[in-house]
Amino acid sequence: MDTIEPTGPKFELGDIYYTLFRHKWKIILCSLLGVIGGLGFYKLNPAPYQSSAKLFIRYVVTENKTVGPGQSDELYKSPDQRGETIIGSELDILTSLDLALDVAKNVGPEKIMAKVNPEHPSLEAAAAYIKNNISADVPKKSSVIQIIFQHPDPEIAQ
Numbered sequence: 001m002d003t004i005e006p007t008g009p010k011f012e013l014g015d016i017y018y019t020l021f022r023h024k025w026k027i028i029l030c031s032l033l034g035v036i037g038g039l040g041f042y043k044l045n046p047a048p049y050q051s052s053a054k055l056f057i058r059y060v061v062t063e064n065k066t067v068g069p070g071q072s073d074e075l076y077k078s079p080d081q082r083g084e085t086i087i088g089s090e091l092d093i094l095t096s097l098d099l100a101l102d103v104a105k106n107v108g109p110e111k112i113m114a115k116v117n118p119e120h121p122s123l124e125a126a127a128a129y130i131k132n133n134i135s136a137d138v139p140k141k142s143s144v145i146q147i148i149f150q151h152p153d154p155e156i157a158q
Contacts, residue, residue: 048133048150049157055094055145057087090145091136100130107156115152 020027093099101123104112109126116129133150151157 046152048152049154050148050150051157052146052148055090055147057090057143057145087138087143087145091138094136094145094147095131095134097127097131100127100134103127103130111153112151112156115156 104123104126107126109123110121112126112129113121117125130149134147135149136145136147138145149157
């Protein structure tokens with residue numbers, strides 16, 4: 001029996017060596033540019049530090065209108081089926097500009113803006129930075145709010 005050899009271009013190991021050695025300077029130059037570009041990007045855009053916390057909303061205490069003998073005047077409301085509104089309200093409070101302004105007043109706008117924009121350490125700029133870099137999220141069917149804050153300074157992030 002005769003074997004039929006394929007009639008197409010052959011690709012051998014020598015072809016790979018030829019291509020690599022023929023274009024070695026292009027390969028080395030592109031590799032160096034990629035490494036230098038990656039290091040430059042990392043140096044110019046450092047990753048921000050982040051701090052996270054979890055806030056558990058177990059129940060809300062409200063006053064009961066009718067008080068009978070032997071009954072407490074407090075009513076406990078658990079955030080289950082209708083609790084989405086309670087947790088939604090908590091999310092709105094945590095991500096509000098009013099709370100960010102209070103935090104900026106307590107921490108100090110100079111500290112918050114020192115690594116971000118040291119030329120303009122105003123209270124409003126610090127509050128806007130806090131509001132833009134805080135995120136609050138609630139997993140589905142959960143009573144836990146996860147809060148994450150990012151800042152280039154690790155002390156401020158904490």
